[in-house]
Each structure stands twice: as C-alpha cells, then as structure tokens.
Amino acid sequence: MAEVVWLTAKLAGLTTVLLLLLATPLAWWLARGEGLAREVVGALVGLPILLPPTVLGFYLLIGLGPDSPLMAPLQALGVRTLAFTFTGLVIGSLVYSLPFAVQPLRNAFLSVGQHNLDVAATLGASGFAAFTRVALPLALPGYFVAAILTFAHTIGEFGVVLMIGGAIPGRTEVLSIKIFHMVEALDWRQAHAVSAALIVFGFVAILAMLLLERRMARAARSDA
Structure with a gap:
C-alpha cells in the first residue's frame, strides 16, 4: 500500500508543479487577451471538465500509442509508446487537470485589476516587471487554490488513469485504481479505510x- 500511496502522491505532485508553470502564461493571456481566439482557447481548456473521462482517456491512449504520429519523434529515440507508463500518466494528468489550474489563475489575474498595472507602468515598469512584481504577488492566493484543486483532482481521477495507465x-496503479481492485477482491475493510482517508483528504482540501x-x-474589499 505504501508504494501505491507514494506513486499517487508523486503523480499528483509532479502534475501540480508542471501545471502551475504551464498554466501561468495561458491563464495570463486568457485574463488579459481579447477576441474570439481567447474564448475558443478557453473552451478547449475547460473541455476536460465536461468530457467523460473514458473519452479523454481513449484519445490519450491512441495519441500515446505505438501507432500514433505523435510518437514518431520519440520512436526514433527508441521510445515505442508512452501508454501504460508513468510518463503517460503524467501527460494524461496534465490534460485532464488543466482547467483546475488555469481557471483559478485566470480569476486571480482578473482580480489584479488594470489600475495596479497602469500604476506600475507610470512608474516605468516594463510589462514583464509589472507581471512579476505586481500581478504575481497579488495573484498568489490563486496559486494556492490552483495547487490544491490540481493536486486533489489528480489524486481522485479514475477513468483517465485506468485508460491510459492500466493498473x-x-x-501505474494509483489509489483510485487500488480501491477498485479491493472491491473486486471483496476486501471491503481495506476499501473502506482507503476511501474514508480520501474523503477526509478531499474535505480538508475543499x-x-x-x-x-x-x-x-x-x-479585495479592503483594497476597494
């Protein structure tokens, strides 16, 4: 069981760190950008929330499989497939947890307000300096929310993990899959214990x- 817990925590932790890095420029653009392209990209980012996990997992399985054109560059390096590997699980986690990182960051950047950025510009700050010295510190609570949501969602996902990683x-056997196997084996006591622990974890996270x-x-009210 310790190995399963460690693998689950490693997957969730790595996914959270990578998504916070990847989601930052995307969330900033979604918060500050204009036009139809922003709405189209926003819809694509939010798509994993509505799609059945098995649908997303199915296409990830195809995309990371040995016959996928996406795998051609890696096959030249001797990597035939990323399906049913930990790396494949990480890629799948990045996709299905993306909206849980992007949306809180987008909201946090929207709450920064144009006024604060305009003040920084009048003081001679460049766009990058205004982002790093003004926007990022003000959006820091949003990063905590994004980290909590991403970590918790990654731990709780079942369908995508099962499709892309197997068991x-x-x-690739994480806690959500382990519970399924416990129930299949009629090990109700262990299934209750692990499920109850995840319920407590989810409550604390929320x-x-x-x-x-x-x-x-x-x-925000005190600054108004």
Whole structure:
C-alpha cells in the first residue's frame, strides 16, 4: 500500500508543479487577451471538465500509442509508446487537470485589476516587471487554490488513469485504481479505510480552498 500511496502522491505532485508553470502564461493571456481566439482557447481548456473521462482517456491512449504520429519523434529515440507508463500518466494528468489550474489563475489575474498595472507602468515598469512584481504577488492566493484543486483532482481521477495507465503494480496503479481492485477482491475493510482517508483528504482540501477564497474576497474589499 505504501508504494501505491507514494506513486499517487508523486503523480499528483509532479502534475501540480508542471501545471502551475504551464498554466501561468495561458491563464495570463486568457485574463488579459481579447477576441474570439481567447474564448475558443478557453473552451478547449475547460473541455476536460465536461468530457467523460473514458473519452479523454481513449484519445490519450491512441495519441500515446505505438501507432500514433505523435510518437514518431520519440520512436526514433527508441521510445515505442508512452501508454501504460508513468510518463503517460503524467501527460494524461496534465490534460485532464488543466482547467483546475488555469481557471483559478485566470480569476486571480482578473482580480489584479488594470489600475495596479497602469500604476506600475507610470512608474516605468516594463510589462514583464509589472507581471512579476505586481500581478504575481497579488495573484498568489490563486496559486494556492490552483495547487490544491490540481493536486486533489489528480489524486481522485479514475477513468483517465485506468485508460491510459492500466493498473500495473509499482508503475501505474494509483489509489483510485487500488480501491477498485479491493472491491473486486471483496476486501471491503481495506476499501473502506482507503476511501474514508480520501474523503477526509478531499474535505480538508475543499475547506482550505474555501478559506483561501474568503481571504481573497476580504483582501479585495479592503483594497476597494
């Protein structure tokens, strides 16, 4: 069980770190950009929320499989497929958890307000300096919310993980898959214990997120 917990935590942690890095420029553009392209990209980013996990997992399985054109560059390096590997799980996690990182960051950047950026510009700050010294510090609570949501969602996902990773012990078997196997084996006691632990974890994660959002709302009212 310790190996499964470690693998799950590693997947969720790595996904969270990578998504915070990848989602930052995307969320900034979605918050500041204009035009139809922004709405189209925003819809694509949010698509994993509405799609059945098995649909997303199916196309990820095809895209990372040995017959996919996407794998051609890697096959030249000796990597035949990323399906049913930990790397494949990470890629799948990045896709299906993307909206849970982008949306909180987008909201946080929107809350920064144009006025603060205009003040920084009048003081001679470049666009990059205004982003790093003004926008990022003000959006920091949004990063905590995004990290909590991404980490928790990655831990709880089942359908995509099963489709793209299977259930290989020590390689792709995470907690959500382990619970399924416990139920199949009629090991109700262990299934109850792990499920209850995940319920407690989920409650704590949601509570922390709500407290952060309340703090953000108070800060916004005090600045108004």
